[in-house]
Amino acid sequence: MPETIMVAFRGAGGGVEELSWGQRELWNGMERQRTWMPMGIVLPLAAGATVADVAEELRFILERFPSMRTRLRLRPDGPPLQVLAGAGEVPLEVIDAPDGADPAAVAAAVSARLHETAFDFERDWPVRTAVIRHRGALTHQVTVVCHLVNDGFGGLVLAERVGRWHRAGRRADGEPGGLAPLEQARWQRSEAGRRQSASALRHWEKTLRAIEPRRFPGPVDARRPRHWQADFSSRALHLAAQTVARRTGTDRTTVLLTAFAAALSEATGIHPVVVRVVVSNRFRSALAEAVSPVSQPALCVLDVAGRPFDEAVALTGRRSLTAYKHAYYDPGDLDELIARVNRDRGEEVDIACYFNDRRPPGPADGPVPTAEEVRAALPETTFRWMARQDRPNERMFVTIAAEPDTVHLDICGDTEHIPPAVLEACVRGMEAVTVAAAT
Known part of the structure; x- marks a missing residue:
């Protein structure tokens, strides 16, 4: 003992x-x-x-x-x-x-x-x-x-x-x-806090009323257990994202979010992609040093299908920046808003697709990898199915771990909405589209 x-x-x-x-x-x-x-x-x-x-x-x-x-x-x-x-x-x-x-x-x-x-x-x-x-x-x-x-x-x-x-x-x-x-x-309950939440939710409402309600293929390959989770690790994707980030003057998260949107659109045939991107909110001065949970999801609409990748990255950068500004709000008020929009539209607007990059923000550092270095890392890529469970989870959730030298990605999906083959195609497609853009 x-x-x-x-x-x-x-x-x-x-x-x-x-x-x-x-x-x-x-x-x-x-x-x-x-x-x-x-x-x-x-x-x-x-x-x-x-x-x-x-x-x-x-x-x-x-x-x-x-x-x-x-x-x-x-x-x-x-x-x-x-x-x-x-x-x-x-x-x-x-x-x-x-x-x-x-x-x-x-x-x-x-x-x-x-x-x-x-x-x-x-x-x-x-x-x-x-x-x-x-x-x-x-x-x-x-x-x-x-x-x-x-x-x-x-x-x-x-x-x-x-x-x-x-x-x-x-x-x-x-x-x-x-x-x-x-x-x-206490601040969030104040007049200033209520104004902040109301402003953010006006952006959400405009988006919720404009997007198509469907996100995923549906129960075309439902499994038991229902919720599947996979682990994907790719140094090639890490190097390729560095290359594209340096070339386009953006950051790794924007590149990988673009790759995710392009791959999900290709795998499902559904576009634009609507994804709830987890935002740290630490660009807000009062929260920068907070030891507490302050992250909340932004709602980001990405119409990248068929675009050249650099153009898609630029679009994602603009759209995500606007979305990030509206990621600080009262979740109870958001629940009420979603319920009201669903009633008005007569159907559920599905926004249960999440993307969470846990790495510290910032530009890609170090020398730009060569095309040969990117291609040479491809055989190291691994994909494996992990947990399969019936305990509830989100319909789709992609998490990028805070590892410095590779993209270590966890993807979870509800097979009632997205088949296992599409989950795998999504992460492999992220690598393929980014490597192609880098080489």
Whole structure:
């Protein structure tokens, strides 16, 4: 049995508020998908690290960042409330790996257990932490958090602030930047917040009333289990996207979003492509340094079928920039808007297609790959089917992992709407169209 150490914390502030828009966005997804959306990381520890060191860092994180000590209060008649605790205790597990075991494998198993253990939103703290001890020395730290407390870009902010704390001799260095979730919710309820949401949703309504309602082929090859997930890795696509980004003066995300739209249009015969692109919202100054979930989807219409790829990239850049400006809104108001548009049109307007690039934004760096280098990387490409399940998921969701030297892509699809063959054709088509444009 693991040893459990209770780590006490006492942070500034406390109180009860509505969910922020970013939290509400995730809560809606959690309800649809029946998951607490755990996010985890396993990190090797420096030689000589102690349990006390890990406990001290955990205490700093909990005290410094209010989202990390936020739980929920569930309500039968509406979305939950967020509850910020001013003080408390969180468990830190210490797990001894057997002498002959691989501590990295033990850490991976512990991470899987923490991911799979049921989560009580009202009673459990949103951070689960464990350390692996092998032959008397700590080797790895395992952390799993509920997605309601942070998003991927917020994780980068947190890591930078923790690194700064270590470099300062483990001393706090001023207030954390960015609005905390309680402050976000209060602003969002203000007159300025309501104006922001209303402005964004006017753009959404115009788009929803103009697009064709159909996104996918339908149940032409429905499977059981219903929801399929695949893993696709392509260094060739990474190199080709760099080449096109440099040539067109844009960024990798715009190139890959263009490739996705072109490949999906080719695979389904349906165009324009309408995709909900997950936007970090951190170009907004009050959210740039926020350690909390602030990402929300934008609604982007991309009519790229039959266009030269560079022209399609330019179009995607313009359309996506406009969409990104309207990705900060009240999700409850959006739900009401979608329901109203569906009633007025007499049919469902399907917008359940998502694209999420988790890599930090920015231009393509380094030397431009040659056509020969791009082609030489093609044999390294891998595609494999992963999970198949009946637990609900979105109709289509493409995620690009934050890996620096390849495009590592996860694609999920509901086979009642999009056949497995189309899912595979989509990611392979992304590679093909981008490589062709680069070479």
